[in-house]
Amino acid sequence: MLQSHIYIPTLKETPADAEVISHKLLLRSGMIRKVTSGIYTYLPLGLRALEKISRIVREEMNAAGAQEILMPMVQPGDLWQESGRWEHYGKELLRFKDRHDRHYCLGPTHEEVVTALVRDEIRSYRQLPLNLYQIQTKFRDEIRPRFGLMRGREFIMKDAYSFDRDEAGADASYQAMYDAYTRIFTRLGVRFRAVAADTGSIGGSFSHEFMVLAETGEDTLAVCRRCAYAANVEKAEVRLPAPTAPQAAGAPVAAVSTPGMRTVEEVAGYVGVAPHQVLKTVLVDADGSLVAVLVRGDREVNLVKVKNHLGATVVDLAVPEAVERATGAPLGFAGPVGLRGVPIYADQELMHGTDYVCGANVADTHLQHVDLLRDVALTGVADLRSITADDPCPACGGGVDLVRGIEVGHVFKLGTKYSEALHATFLDETGRERPLIMGCYGIGVSRVLAACIEQHHDAAGMILPPAVAPFEVHILPVSVREQASLEMAEALHDALNQEGIDTLLDDRDERPGVKFAEADLLGAPMQVIVGSKGLARGVVEVKDRRTGERRELPAETANAAFLAWRAEVLEGWCASLR
RNA sequence: CGGGGCGUAGCGCAGUUUGGUAGCGCAUCGGUUUUGGGAACCGAGGGCCGCUGGUUCGAGUCCAGUCGCCCCGACCA
Numbered sequence: 001m002l003q004s005h006i007y008i009p010t011l012k013e014t015p016a017d018a019e020v021i022s023h024k025l026l027l028r029s030g031m032i033r034k035v036t037s038g039i040y041t042y043l044p045l046g047l048r049a050l051e052k053i054s055r056i057v058r059e060e061m062n063a064a065g066a067q068e069i070l071m072p073m074v075q076p077g078d079l080w081q082e083s084g085r086w087e088h089y090g091k092e093l094l095r096f097k098d099r100h101d102r103h104y105c106l107g108p109t110h111e112e113v114v115t116a117l118v119r120d121e122i123r124s125y126r127q128l129p130l131n132l133y134q135i136q137t138k139f140r141d142e143i144r145p146r147f148g149l150m151r152g153r154e155f156i157m158k159d160a161y162s163f164d165r166d167e168a169g170a171d172a173s174y175q176a177m178y179d180a181y182t183r184i185f186t187r188l189g190v191r192f193r194a195v196a197a198d199t200g201s202i203g204g205s206f207s208h209e210f211m212v213l214a215e216t217g218e219d220t221l222a223v224c225r226r227c228a229y230a231a232n233v234e235k236a237e238v239r240l241p242a243p244t245a246p247q248a249a250g251a252p253v254a255a256v257s258t259p260g261m262r263t264v265e266e267v268a269g270y271v272g273v274a275p276h277q278v279l280k281t282v283l284v285d286a287d288g289s290l291v292a293v294l295v296r297g298d299r300e301v302n303l304v305k306v307k308n309h310l311g312a313t314v315v316d317l318a319v320p321e322a323v324e325r326a327t328g329a330p331l332g333f334a335g336p337v338g339l340r341g342v343p344i345y346a347d348q349e350l351m352h353g354t355d356y357v358c359g360a361n362v363a364d365t366h367l368q369h370v371d372l373l374r375d376v377a378l379t380g381v382a383d384l385r386s387i388t389a390d391d392p393c394p395a396c397g398g399g400v401d402l403v404r405g406i407e408v409g410h411v412f413k414l415g416t417k418y419s420e421a422l423h424a425t426f427l428d429e430t431g432r433e434r435p436l437i438m439g440c441y442g443i444g445v446s447r448v449l450a451a452c453i454e455q456h457h458d459a460a461g462m463i464l465p466p467a468v469a470p471f472e473v474h475i476l477p478v479s480v481r482e483q484a485s486l487e488m489a490e491a492l493h494d495a496l497n498q499e500g501i502d503t504l505l506d507d508r509d510e511r512p513g514v515k516f517a518e519a520d521l522l523g524a525p526m527q528v529i530v531g532s533k534g535l536a537r538g539v540v541e542v543k544d545r546r547t548g549e550r551r552e553l554p555a556e557t558a559n560a561a562f563l564a565w566r567a568e569v570l571e572g573w574c575a576s577l578r
Numbered sequence: 579c580g581g582g583g584c585g586u587a588g589c590g591c592a593g594u595u596u597g598g599u600a601g602c603g604c605a606u607c608g609g610u611u612u613u614g615g616g617a618a619c620c621g622a623g624g625g626c627c628g629c630u631g632g633u634u635c636g637a638g639u640c641c642a643g644u645c646g647c648c649c650c651g652a653c654c655a
Binding site: 157 | 579584588589590591603604605612613614615616617646647648649650651652653654655
């Protein structure tokens, strides 16, 4: 491709509303432009990158036995009424009416549509298993879109749905997708981890998230330093050492005046105890009722664990008014002693200690010498806090690291939730009607592009993995006015394209500095610089964008020399990801 | 939805305090010189100052309303 024939509107300056590096670079490199909040146009270069990603996804999905279809973005409200999600999905689901006053929505996901399709088509176990997927635009009316392609309202997603006759088949389908995802993200050239994840509101027995490792990720992962264990911190269990012998209750409970001391740090410092001797009392709203959760002062309540333990649908921090009503005290002075009418759950770790400090449910007052067994009417004890870097690995007991990740894929075992709601059944060998067992599997295609950039960039611009880069090779004739340079560049360009290597030739009459700067910004993994200085010595220069390493190749045998060097660069990429 | 902020040329911004001819840099167009890391000079074009209403002789600037956008929290690929 000649650069003079492709529209790449680069920006020297970063648009003011871009916050994260991928958003800045996507705009600066002329890959995307914003249309409105959370909605973008993909320009030629951005679209090429998306197509590269999509192609790999397609190849691996097809290889795993899935079949591509394309479902509509506009979906009838009726189907969502049937599944029950019309009421439960919330405002993320963008709803509207047509001229006949019929209800519709923009598809945020396609369980309803695909299940309705399959129920009308699949009659017999002989037609199973079936796995259907699509690569399609989704719309979720996010409360706050941000970070460019990382969290748009409209985004491109690959979503697949498997249908099986039994649990064993569903497990095999799940595993096939898990394996396909592993191959996809490996081929794409990102460092990633598959982590155990909470199934969330979708339900089902288990799920894994595929996380691109990057500091700017919105999720935190607990990764074992020794074994293969990796989990989202939402999910990661806390495994405690064996409990120490029950401790004798100490001194009787005593009130202590703590004027204006609301936070754990303030209280601990004022009373003169360590933060872990303070009881953090968090009131949550679980499906409309208040619940008190106790954790050590230096720990964090894990709302996902609370939700799962309670079997609730929605768990959130209680609003301040509710807390004040329940405790009769201002925020910051809640405590479990004498707290009436609210179930009280303690994190398991608290049972290892005694002599705690907690709020007294009275303004400016805390209690000392509290013993949970003696002084508190506990409803239950469970693992309710988030794992920390000091905790042992739940699987092997080794140490864990907490790292940040960007969720780019998620595989779920759905079970029969949708097939039962929508009556998608089949007849088994005995002629019995049974619900299909489903799985669903998503990859955020446009988010993968952003995640690639978050993981691979430097001060000059993007450093795209060869599989994702719109062009793998960028050829830069130092001056197109030097006939010899231009001819050399064109010859190499044509030869590489013949080899099936996507190559961009900067044939513009620009100054060398402009070309070098833009090439680094656009981030093709390999650059070729052809100039009169080099040609005079019989060489062309190549540059590995990832390492910055430059090398001179003999101009006479440039094609073969380039291919050999390219193999080294590709190997370097693979090695860097291991 | 709550909290904070911003809307002035394609992009980045100044001007708003104290009302009085709408500016700067980059980009764009023409020209000359330049050509191995985002060139220099000369010249030119480009503005419903987000929108609506109000105050005023006069509003980018003051007042009211409204729309859009961004950042921080709860959602998710």
